[in-house]
Amino acid sequence: MLSCNVIDLPPFHVMEILERAQELDRAGRHIVHLEIGEPDLPTAPHICEAASVAMCAGETKYTHSQGIPQLRKAIADNYNRKFGLDIDPGQIIVTSGTSPGLLSLFIALLERGDEVIMSNPHYACYPNFVRALQARPHFIYTKEEEGFILEPSEVCNAINPKTKAILVNSPCNPTGQVMTAKQLMELAAIAADVPIISDEIYQGLVYEGEDHTILEYTDNAFVLNGFSKLYAMTGWRLGYLIAPKQYVRTLQKIQQNFFISTNSFVQHAGVAALSGPQDQVFEMVRTYDERRRYMLERIKKIGLNVRAPPMGAYYILADARQYGASSLELSWRILEEAGVAVTPGIDFGDGAEGYLRFSYANSIENIAEGMDRLEKYLNG
Ligand SMILES: Cc1ncc(COP(=O)(O)O)c(C=O)c1O
Structure with missing residues (x-):
């Protein structure tokens, strides 16, 4: 059954x-x-080459559950350089794609009956992660005429004692909308009480407007990102989670128990992607x-x-x-x-x-x- x-x-x-x-x-x-x-x-060929070199050099074992130090440093450096932040590599958990990162995070945050606020339309899998943990998506219907934007006042109204997180995704799948600094700032103001989960997997793929991360506006946020989209690495399965320091130990234990570690030579390819030619x-x-x-x-x-x-x-x-x-x-x-x-x-x-x-x-x-x-x- x-x-x-x-x-x-x-x-x-x-x-x-x-x-x-x-x-x-x-x-x-x-x-x-x-x-x-x-x-x-x-x-890109230099990314494939880095994986191949790593594999031949014996990088074929389990790694640290949070990911190899070089990759965590490259991820932190990349965010810090791009957005003027001060992320510590210790805040990063390398995952086999953004999807397992989402699962680990929801396991860490949700109990039966809890709620996660998210837009509707939304990335297809979000509510399914939440429901699999016996929690509930709390939808806010965004309007096309208003650019499918998650209205901060509606988010505020939706918050209740069961709310465990507010989920945002900019640039957004499926709408292609990109939130402005002002919109992110307004949402971040709410994050004093409820953490934001920001899925930034399409970061860098911005043609109008500006590239941002929620971490420019609040520390009470979890960021998910990965290599699938910007580095054309969907099949490599490589992503990461940036978490506030007080959550890292729990997320690390989840990673140790449920995933052990992310593929070792793939992590070396990730270092080449972030540190090599762009x-x-x-x-x-x-x-x-x-x-x-x-x-x-x-x-x-x-x-x-x-x-x-x-x-x-x-x-x-x-x-x-x-x-x-x-x-x-x-x-x-x-x-x-x-x-x-x-x-x-x-x-x-x-x-x-x-x-x-x-x-x-x-x-x-x-x-x-x-x-x-x-x-x-x-x-x-
Ligand atoms: C918004 C969003 N989040 C997460 C994912 C999953 O990405 P990954 O390949 O890193 O698991 C996708 C894939 O299409 C996506 O569109």
């Missing part, structure tokens, strides 16, 4: 779409992939921006509404309600009948139902082909 904690666990719909799209690919059908949030560009990152940001502009124009021309144009990450959330209420049904039809894989808005909560999320982590040529097919299918 399965645990009631997981019996109602919904699928991560984008993964189901991807898996079916791959099946169609294998059967010889050409599918345009605009569903998955994964860089199409390869990991030209590929700059080039990638420029390329994504070009694709963003192109895709936005095409989506609007098709007749899908985007009232809050994205400024960061690599997603466009478009209103497709005129094509039917169920985004799941529409996505499956678009995949099977038009050969374009897109993500249903419902993956990101009922606040995005009727919407479709398009990823521009694909070449301009593929995006153009996808848009041509979509235009013909929806309007033809």
Whole structure:
């Protein structure tokens, strides 16, 4: 008999779409992939080289549960340099991706019946982590007309004795919105009482507005970040958590018990990513921006509404309600009948139902082909 904690666990719909799209690919059908949030560009050669050198040099054992000192120092240096902070490497726990970092953090903070405030739409997996620990997501429905921004006054109203954290994600998946310094500062003012969890996995992928971290505005915050997006390292599984000092020992014990440590040679690749040349990152940001502009124009021309144009990450959330209420049904039809894989808005909560999320982590040529097919299918 399965645990009631997981019996109602919904699928991560984008993964189901991807898996079916791959099946169609294998059967010889050409599918345009605009569903998955994964860089199409390869990991930079100097990062691969560093992993290979480390592996051959015998870096194949367990490491310190918090991660190798060189990587923790590189992460701290990187945040400190970029944002003028004073993070100590001792505050860092290196994880096998941002996702296990989220799990460890929620294990550390949540008890049955506790609440985590988060926006709706939100990254698909957030509520599922929370519910798996018998806690509850407390949704704040953000409005497209207001740029999908988490309103501090609404956050304040939502706080109650069960609230254990406020979850923010900027740049945001799926909306592509980037919070301003003022918005982060206003949220941080609330963090005197309740800690903020800031998922900064898309940090650096900002095309309009500015790159920030919540740690510029409050110390009562946990930051999650990783190498999947900015360094095109999704399959390497490398991320980290920056925690206030008083929580580190508990998080370390969680890491020791449940994960032991993160892959050793992968951590050396992480050092190379942060300390090595950044030209590929700059080039990638420029390329994504070009694709963003192109895709936005095409989506609007098709007749899908985007009232809050994205400024960061690599997603466009478009209103497709005129094509039917169920985004799941529409996505499956678009995949099977038009050969374009897109993500249903419902993956990101009922606040995005009727919407479709398009990823521009694909070449301009593929995006153009996808848009041509979509235009013909929806309007033809
Ligand atoms: C907002 C957000 N957080 C976390 C993750 C998970 O990232 P990782 O590959 O580091 O586990 C993703 C992946 O798409 C994401 O979009």
